[in-house]
Amino acid sequence: MSSIETPNQESPEAPLPQPSPPARPGLQKQIRTFPVTFTLIGITLVFYLGQIISAQLFGADLVLYFGAKYNPGIIAGQWWRFITPVFIHGGLLHFGVNMYSLYVIGPAVERFFTSKRFLLVYLLSGIGGVVLSFAMSDSLSVGASGAIFGLVGALGGFFYTHRKILNVANQLRHLIAVTLLNLTLGLTPGIDNWGHIGGLITGALLSWWLGPRLVVHKELNLIRIEDQRPFSRILPRAAAAILVLFVSIILLVYNT
DSSP states (O other): OOOOOOOOTTOTTSOOOOOOOOOOOOHHHHHHHSHHHHHHHHHHHHHHHHHHHHHHHHSSOHHHHHHSBOHHHHHTTOGGGGTGGGGOOSSHHHHHHHHHHHHHHHHHHHHHHOHHHHHHHHHHHHHHHHHHHHHHOOSOBOOSHHHHHHHHHHHHHHHHHTTTTSOOHHHHHHHHHHHHHHHHHTTSTTOOHHHHHHHHHHHHHHHHHHSOOEEEEEETTEEEEEESSOGGGSHHHHHHHHHHHHHHHHHHHHTO
16 A cells, blocks of 8 residues: 655645546547447548558559549549548548547547437538539549538537537537637638538537437436437437438539
């Protein structure tokens, strides 16, 4: 048994021993707790390695060539380009920044939304970002930024909805400030800000349509928080959201 040195009785001003901060969970525990976040990072890493390998073997980034958001290709029937850009990046810095952002914000959204709902929000927000980019810009674009902005929109919507029962006012203000800053930075040439805006709007709408609805129950001296909209109850809403997005894509493509 280890001992703790106590302050000297003759030195009342001696500082008391401070407790050590809790250790950060190890990577394995984080992966078990937030499996979708780390699976998405892993899949995106595989895509990025495929980009590097194809460039080395064939002298061209075939993953980007066949998977980027390329409007003429989409109009020609290559509809997979509405989802593949979410997993493709334009370089190591682009990949690193987006995956670090996913690593930071992903666990918070996955914790509140649960893994299945988190995956749905990520993918649909990513597609929503590509859809708005397709509608508003002819530029070639790739990156997970739209999906990550979707997570920001979903988390912001969740905080706003539960602002009266959760002490998240500071977090909500910080999230809004960071979002506005990043959208401002997105005005830099070469950045697909339409994809960011599309993902952000999609994530916020999905938070309203599919997000958790927490209620507080006080029982004696205990406080219990219940989600009145668990994932099992939102499946019809999820199907409707997917249908709306699919119909929007059809109308957009065939009227372009």
